[in-house]
Amino acid sequence: MTAIKVWLERAVIGLNLCPFAKSVYVKNQIRYVVSTSRDTDALALEFEKELQLLKESDAEEIDTTLLIVPHMLHDFFDYNDFLDVADMQIDISGLRGEIQIASFHPDYQFADTDRDDIANFTNRAPYPILHLLRESSIDRAVSAFPEPESIFEKNIAIMEALGVHGWQQLFSAVNQQK
Template identity: 35%
Template sequence: MNLPSLNAQADQNTHFIEATMKWVDDIVIRHNFCPFASYVRTPNQIHCCVIAGNTGDVLEALYDELSRLEKDNNVATTLMVLSNSVFADFDEYLDVLAIAEAMLNDWGFSSKYQLASFHPHYMFEGSDTDAPENFTNRSPYPILHIIRERDISRFMKNENDAEKIYTHNIAKAKELGCPYFLEALSKIKAENTVKDSEK
């Protein structure tokens, strides 16, 4: 009796994962928004999972994913896709992000991991809603990205490296413009929705 709903959930999860990885390939890596993403994409050392529940479920999954990274060195980084519609609201997403960052510290993981944030409506503090630079952190769906501190240190030897990445990303986003990103993100979501409907 439960098989149809389980299959539907599996198909939905596949959609979120495929759309997210397509975004990694077509936007993040293609435009070099994260200079070390390509090194963990091939071979595939990115673990992508979908969390459908509320804040409590997200925190439980976060702990599980941190434990996975502790045990499995073959996984370089984790993308947690938050599929619950409540997190489509950017303020709600920021709330769970703040709690997740606090728990990272409480659990004793803050010296080894950090969280990067991506959201369909991401907006840097002080920026306009339609500013192109916001698209450097805009993804098809809300994401909590768990990154190993040692990997960040490996690729960024000093503060100048971080500044170079930031200035490159802003310049590239302005060069491409908002219409480009709106179309690209819309296409990514639409393509993977079609794929799921054909399964």
């Protein structure tokens, strides 16, 4: 859990990779769930439970959920396959248009990029994470942010300036504690 909070504080918030994250972080509106699952069926059940809990919770209490998956989905392609399962569960639960998933993985790779492309680091996290977001919260945040479409390009510029070595330096003290 320490590694996730450090990643949030130093990368996501510290580098401002997500300009909407700081608000929910300082208000303690992020639910952190460390999965105990070791197979996809169990993870799908946990995911469904978290979908329902987020739907039924007051956004002032829980605005977003990080389902952290430390025991499985270490291979990015397996993780990517599970995203399809999670996406189907959103449909089955009738939550399309209410909740969406943002994806983070230690080996995240955007389509049509090389594995080591620095742009991939914008979605790299210490563990596989299924980030459940309320679409209404996203809509509010985007409407208050000037030029939200520029976030991705800005993030790539930040990562290019930082470089892989700079990225590693952000977490060097945490990595030594593991």
